[in-house]
Amino acid sequence: MENLEFCDKHNIVNWEYILLGMTEAKDSEVCKITRADGSSSFHGDIQALLRRLDRQDLSQLYSLVQERFKDHPLEGHDLDLWGDLRMIFDPNEEDxxxxxxxxxxxxxxxxxxxxxxxxxxxxxxxxxxxxxxxxxxxxxxxxxxxxxxxxxxxxxxxxxxxxxxxxxxxxxxxxx
Structure with missing residues (x-):
């Protein structure tokens, strides 16, 4: 496995789902990940996140989702993302x-x-x-x-x- 160094990588500070447009009468939304340096990346689904984010990024994103979940209920894509990340980091065998x-x-x-x-x-x-x-x-x-x-x-x-x-x-x- 390659040794990947991220000395200059900035922490994830926010995520949001944004509408890119309509395709075949359906909304096309992506998850926008924003880093502390203001840069952002766009991911279509959980598989795209898993291909492009490292373990540290996934952990940070899960912490942010959990933090937001405490203050107000998640719904739609946010709820899907929380479910996917929760399954990865904190699976409940009773699910x-x-x-x-x-x-x-x-x-x-x-x-x-x-x-x-x-x-x-x-x-x-x-x-x-x-x-x-x-x-x-x-x-x-x-x-x-x-x-x-x-x-x-x-x-x-x-x-x-x-x-x-x-x-x-x-x-x-x-x-x-």
Whole structure:
């Protein structure tokens, strides 16, 4: 894995969803991330965030969302973002998503090395399960085995991908 230095990177200070325009009679909104230096970046969905933000950025964004959530309820895209980030950083094994794993049909398993997150894409639904590489989630043995059988999609062969596969295999062994 490349060693990425961010000496001159500025902290995320805000996020907002902005309307870019209409396409095929539907609004096209993106998440605008603003940094302390005034620069901003635009992200279409959680997968775009995972490709372009590193772990520190994701943690900062989650803290900002939690902070805003305390003061007033989130709705729309903000609620979706909070749900995605909460699943990554603070999963609740009592959530329906984890309790209904027997219905999951896995399509893909992808590694976002930059953010240190791996994603499961489920068939027949727009649900994506995003998880930190080194964190244990309430995944059942059957799902872990399906992940290994799918093979992970990574941009290139990497230590992180190999370590993640070893980690998943150790979880399978624990549940045997």
């Amino acid at each position: 329906d998503i984890w309790l209904n794993q027997q219905y999951w049909e896995l399509l893909r398993w992808k590694l976002h090395e930059y953010s240190g997150v791996h994603s499961l894409f489920l068939d027949g639904t727009s649900i994506q399960i995003n998880m930190l590489v080194e964190k244990k989630y309430p995944l059942k043995k059957e799902i872990l085995e399906k992940m290994i059988n799918l093979k992970i999609e990574a941009e290139e062969e990497s230590t992180m991908a190999h370590e993640l596969i070893k980690f998943i295999k150790s979880q399978i062994a624990e549940q045997s």
